Amino acid sequence: MSDFQKKFDELLAQQVEKSGKLLTEFKAAGRVSKANPNKEDYSWWVENGQEMVQRWVEWRDGSGWDFFEPTPGVPAIELGMDIILDEVQIKMFLDRVMINQDGELVILDLKTGSRTPSSDLQLGFYAVGMEKTFGIRPKWGTYWMARTGTTTELVDLDHYSTEMITEIVTKFKKAQHAEIYLPNFSHCQMCGVVQYCRFKNFKNPNVKENS
Ligand code: SF4
DSSP states (O other): OOHHHHHHHHHHHHHHHHHTSOGGGSOOBSOOOSSOTTOBOHHHHHHHHHHHHHHHHHHHHHHOOEEOOSBTTBOOEEEEEEEEETTEEEEEEEEEEEEOTTSOEEEEEEEOSSSOOSOOHHHHHHHHHHHHHHSOOOOEEEEEETTTTEEOOOEEGGGSOHHHHHHHHHHHHHHHHTTOOOOOGGGGGGOTTGGGOTTTSOOOTTSOOOO
């Protein structure tokens, strides 16, 4: 058994225990294909996860980027932050904060899925989190895609001001108080409450079933 698989098994066992579920209750992501008839299951991750780690090592070696150290000697890996915006507590963990070749700070979020996120709002929240926590605001943000071993285009996070992010939080808070929760169908595949969701399980009485 490889070192990767040993570590993977150890972390998987921790997650299973934390969830209070059985491993068999976990769903495999991805799509059924000829190559992956069981989707991206345990075997898929053992094989591909190791390659993703290798890609990260190679990318790091070639990037010329270094880790930002909010505290000297402690690199910004899984950097935990806890901020309050409009009386709402927001917890965040930044995968990496790095310094590029030009000496600028870059928030880097690791993505193991196949889809590049359609929005950089998550990175905007992180920029505000760093500003409020450390008094330093990273200008740039990017996603590192583990399946290709490359980063997405650097996005300028300056437009995500504290005011703008706070306004989003305020609107969310108002919606929550009014119990307005809009369904987000792009996440149904991995949703833990899909069997209870009336939007997902809604049957239109005016539509005839195919016979
Ligand atoms: S199943 Fe319902 S609750 Fe879950 S992600 Fe889809 S719309 Fe949202």
